[in-house]
Amino acid sequence: MSHRPFHWYRYASPQAFYPLAGRMIPWFWALAAIFGVAGLSVGFLIAPGDAQQGEGYRIIFLHVPASWMSMFLYLVMAFWAGLGLAFRFRLSSMMASALAPTGAMFAFLSLWTGALWGKPMWGAWWVWDARLTSELILLFLYLGFIALQAAIDDPRRADQAGAILALVGVVNIPIIYFSVKWWNTLHQGSSLNLARSSMATTMLYGMLLCALACWMYAIAISLMRARRIMLEREKDTLWVRKELGF
Amino acid sequence: MKPRHRRLLLILAGLAVLGAILALILNAFHGNLVFFFSPSEVAAGHAPKERTFRVGGVVKEGSLRREADGVTLTFVVTDTEKELVVRYQGILPDLFREGKGAVAQGRIGGDGVFAATQVLAKHDENYTPPEVAQAVDEAQKRKAIEATAKTLKQ
Amino acid sequence: MYWNNLSDFLAMGSHGPYVWGCFVVMAAAMILEPALLRRSRKRLLERLRRQYRAEALDGKAARESSGECP
Structure with a gap:
């Protein structure tokens, strides 16, 4: 047993990945809950107020994780979609489709929490600056991807069309990220990059823990949705019948 | 709803979304990329x-x-x-x-x-508690006073 | 604990409605999403089981998937 090589590509078939995903999902929910409780405790109960923004800055513990996830999930989605397009891996395409609704949700939450943060701090619910506009475009890209796949009956064609849209839209992600650096924007620059952070330590930890919670959540729910997609798309196969007790 | 109608609706939705994206991009290039002038x-x-x-x-x-x-x-x-x-x-x-x-x-x-x-x-991208911000402020002021004192001594 | 009492915590300086408006919507979304997904899955399983039952009654042989290469 110990000398058999691990054939990872076995799990590239829906039939093998379905039970594996099923086993992983509870663990990711558990991690999401643990990081969530920790992050929210630090952010909402322990961290001090901000010298500039008072207590309202605490929206950062919700807004930044949502924004990060909206961008990260899009890249992952485009990656799997691209793989599915290039190599015709069915499971890759299913994974891309599984990620889209959650990505759209986080993009919406980024915009919503951003608006509620902007009103007291900037004095406006919304401005057409480069960062906000490109995040709105991201939401539209997600919705366009979902609508496009829903509109096309043939799953293969739907995968291909979605993949093309997803890949074309990838250019939007660096635009969102670098917008505050490249152009004059109302949105402030980044408080965190690999070199330094301009946040107090407690605040930083709260934000990172909440970000981890959202990441674990996204994995859990995407695996759940991927399983559902697998059952739907493979419903005429023997393994699905067996799975359902037939 | 007939499947055909549903399909049409979704294609229209997709096109509408694409149109909105293009409109936003064009609008951005028209003038909004520069959010403000100095x-x-x-x-x-x-x-x-x-x-x-x-x-x-x-x-x-x-x-x-x-x-x-x-x-x-x-x-x-x-x-x-x-x-x-x-x-x-x-x-x-x-x-x-x-x-x-x-x-x-x-x-x-x-x-x-x-x-x-x-x-x-x-506002800028700094997040610090009030006491820390105040301490940093006072340290900077002290440094400025010391620097001036030094130049005066000379 | 940073807060001295519950009312300070709820007031969030003067920014209570904004902070809690974010928290509530985000929490609702992250509860609704898995709930809706679970319901969708349940419906799918019911539909598939109905379909399989009907096919079994018709005596149709299940088309076996060849476990084709990914």
């Missing part, structure tokens, strides 16, 4: 003369004044090189402070004063 850019004539635009910078310390009519406010926006006087009637956002960033939307008048219809506060 006072230097305004002085150099880069900002439009006939249209509304936005000017952004730091509010000059001690420049915030209320005019005789009791309603109009004036303040100076600076980018440490050039300054621009802004006139505004309305409520300033909570975070509007002298010495901090602001963005005003409006038009430049014949008298060279910027008549603003909207003023937004722009």
Whole structure:
């Protein structure tokens, strides 16, 4: 047993990945809950107020994780979609489709929490600056991807069309990220990059823990949705019948 | 709903979304990428003369004044090189402070004063508790005093 | 604990409605999403089981998937 090589590509078939995903999902929910409780405790109960923004800055513990996830999930989605397009891996395409609704949700939450943060701090619910506009475009890209796949009956064609849209839209992600650096924007620059952070330590930890919670959540729910997609798309196969007790 | 109708609806939805994206992109390139001009850019004539635009910078310390009519406010926006006087009637956002960033939307008048219809506060990306911010402030002040004392001694 | 009492915590300086408006919507979304997904899955399983039952009654042989290469 110990000398058999691990054939990872076995799990590239829906039939093998379905039970594996099923086993992983509870663990990711558990991690999401643990990081969530920790992050929210630090952010909402322990961290001090901000010298500039008072207590309202605490929206950062919700807004930044949502924004990060909206961008990260899009890249992952485009990656799997691209793989599915290039190599015709069915499971890759299913994974891309599984990620889209959650990505759209986080993009919406980024915009919503951003608006509620902007009103007291900037004095406006919304401005057409480069960062906000490109995040709105991201939401539209997600919705366009979902609508496009829903509109096309043939799953293969739907995968291909979605993949093309997803890949074309990838250019939007660096635009969102670098917008505050490249152009004059109302949105402030980044408080965190690999070199330094301009946040107090407690605040930083709260934000990172909440970000981890959202990441674990996204994995859990995407695996759940991927399983559902697998059952739907493979419903005429023997393994699905067996799975359902037939 | 018939499957065909549903398909049509979804294709329309997809096209609408694509259209919205294109509209946003075109709009951005038309003028919104530059969310605001700095006072230097305004002085150099880069900002439009006939249209509304936005000017952004730091509010000059001690420049915030209320005019005789009791309603109009004036303040100076600076980018440490050039300054621009802004006139505004309305409520300033909570975070509007002298010495901090602001963005005003409006038009430049014949008298060279910027008549603003909207003023937004722009804050930076620093997040520190008040005690820490105060301590940093005081340390900087102390350093400045020490530096001046040193030059005086010489 | 940073807060001295519950009312300070709920007030969030003067920014209570904004902070809690974010929290509530985000929490609702992250509860609704898995709930809706679970319901969708349940419906799918019911539909598939109905379909399989009907096919079994018709005596149709299940088309076996060849476990084709990914």
